[in-house]
Amino acid sequence: MHVVISGYYGFGNTGDEAILLSIIQALKKVMPSIQITALSHTPEQTATSFQVQSVNRWNFRDIKRVIKASDGLISGGGSLLQDSTSIKTVPYYIGLIHIARWYKKPTFVYAQGIGPFRYKISKWLVQKTLRHVNYITIRDQNSQQLLQQLSIQQPMQLVPDPVLGLVTTATNPTIKKQPYIIVSVRPWKDAKSYLSKMATYLDQMVAKGFNIVFLPMHDKTDEMTAKQIAAFMKEKSEMISNLSLEEKVAIIKDATLVIGVRLHALVFAAITNVPFIALSYDPKIEAFANQCQMPLIGHISNDDWQAKNLLQQTNKILAELHKYKATLKQKTDIYQMQALDTAKLVLQTFKS
The missing domain is CATH 3.40.50.2000 (Glycogen Phosphorylase B;)
Structure with missing residues (x-):
């Protein structure tokens, strides 16, 4: 075929x-x-x-x-x-x-x-x-x-999203310092205030002992937004670019937490059982966070959330890390099987 x-x-x-x-x-x-x-x-x-x-x-x-x-x-x-x-x-x-x-x-x-x-x-x-x-x-x-x-x-x-069935064996190529938080952001119109709010929150996480790692999903455009947030920060952060898809999955796998605007940064977190907090720019983000029973903090264009809301939700996850990981594993084990069923359905449809 x-x-x-x-x-x-x-x-x-x-x-x-x-x-x-x-x-x-x-x-x-x-x-x-x-x-x-x-x-x-x-x-x-x-x-x-x-x-x-x-x-x-x-x-x-x-x-x-x-x-x-x-x-x-x-x-x-x-x-x-x-x-x-x-x-x-x-x-x-x-x-x-x-x-x-x-x-x-x-x-x-x-x-x-x-x-x-x-x-x-x-x-x-x-x-x-x-x-x-x-x-x-x-x-x-x-x-x-x-x-x-x-x-x-x-x-x-x-x-389910096909990426929930992704199989990868890559290992973390660069990050050795633990613990760290992965941040995946993207540019968005009318959302300048979210940059400073993210910076405030990330500074607070550095004070708690975490390293901050920006991981662009769309290298050139996401890098620009990550640099803007880093410029607002008082503390140091790191950005890793020009990695393969599988290397990005591996880096997320070793993280404590993912803060993500990009959908597939959240999907990578889900398939590696890393808890995430979503920030939405599109209904697909809200839908996926709901599917995985992970927190959605708000929309990047709205002012109905603050850095303190991100901090509160992070503290809640860190206090019950094993519970959040178990929830993700339970969900993604099912989604992985269902993702394969979609491929079977394609072949059945084309054969008939």
């Missing part, structure tokens, strides 16, 4: 690269002989890193060729069908589904987060197109409710 996978791959975003690796691992575990072609911004790098075939996501001649020769298109995972990052995002991924439909190839929506939509045209395009896919799996209840509001009647299932 030969499948084509589309997503936000090849842009250096650790979360999206983790999604691709997780899907590839799951598909190969279910069917070792499967052929996989990933659409990527940097196809040569993707082919080398993931040991799959890859074509340029902007070369529609090659895209048509590989979809035509395939047994089906996997759309996902991640948050592909939304327009909060760009109004061009939805037309691109919808266009790929229509290419598959033109060649009469089945399409499987893989563990996606749907929405939010700022523009009516985006919502209309998603509504019209998803009525023609073969199977839809979504990763959170908000996405499920949105599709129900759009009257999507296709076979649909709620599944």
Whole structure:
């Protein structure tokens, strides 16, 4: 069997690269002989890193060729069908589904987060197109409710984020000082006050004896925000960049706590049983924190939280660290099995 996978791959975003690796691992575990072609911004790098075939996501001649020769298109995972990052995002991924439909190839929506939509045209395009896919799996209840509001009647299932099934054996390459807290942040409009609040909280954690380590998930853009917070801090902090996906997982595994805005920093914490505190910029963060029964402190754009709230929640976790770790292990053990079931569902759908 030969499948084509589309997503936000090849842009250096650790979360999206983790999604691709997780899907590839799951598909190969279910069917070792499967052929996989990933659409990527940097196809040569993707082919080398993931040991799959890859074509340029902007070369529609090659895209048509590989979809035509395939047994089906996997759309996902991640948050592909939304327009909060760009109004061009939805037309691109919808266009790929229509290419598959033109060649009469089945399409499987893989563990996606749907929405939010700022523009009516985006919502209309998603509504019209998803009525023609073969199977839809979504990763959170908000996405499920949105599709129900759009009257999507296709076979649909709620599944875990694919990265919850990720298997990695990398070891911590750099950090030797214990204990430390991992901080994963990202830039966000109208959220300047959160930088100083984070700095105040992190200074307090240094006073408690913790080392602060900024770990960018999207190296260049996240580094800038981390440097801004570090500049507000009175105490010293550390930032580690240019690591492989698996090395980032390993560094998180040895941490005491993760403070995260990026979704997949939180997912990496979950799969390594490291308690986390989430700071939201998108409903997917709130949904995941709720799934794992981990605390959500607020939204980065709002002023309804302060450094003291982060400190209070941290003290609560540190006082019951074993309980929080046990909760995460219980949840993620289940999610790992369910993540593999999504891959099985893809193959069943394409075979039928």
